[in-house]
Amino acid sequence: MNNCPQSNQKISEHVMTLITFLTLVPLVYFIPDFLKPFLPYNKWINVIASVGTIVPIVSYVVMPIANLILLRNKKSD
Numbered sequence: 001m002n003n004c005p006q007s008n009q010k011i012s013e014h015v016m017t018l019i020t021f022l023t024l025v026p027l028v029y030f031i032p033d034f035l036k037p038f039l040p041y042n043k044w045i046n047v048i049a050s051v052g053t054i055v056p057i058v059s060y061v062v063m064p065i066a067n068l069i070l071l072r073n074k075k076s077d
Contacts, residue, residue, distance in 0.1 A: 011070045016063075023062045027054045 032050045039045050 009071055009074055011067065011074070015070065019066045020058065023058055024054070027057060
C-alpha cells in the first residue's frame with residue numbers, strides 16, 4: 001500500500017534492463033581484478049567477494065538513482 005504519487009508511473013522494463021547491463025559490464029570487468037590483491041588465491045572466494053560487492057552497488061546505488069532520474073524525466077513530460 002504505497003500511496004506515493006510516483007508509484008503510479010512505470011518505467012519501461014527495457015530501459016531498466018539496459019541500465020542494468022551497462023552497469024554490470026564495467027563492474028564485472030574491473031571489480032574482480034581490484035579485489036584480487038586483497039584476497040587469498042582462491043577463485044571461489046574472489047567470485048563470492050566480487051558478486052557480494054557488485055550486487056549491492058547495482059541494487060542499492062545505481063538502480064535507485066536511475067529510478068529517481070527516470071521518474072523525474074517522466075514526470076516533467
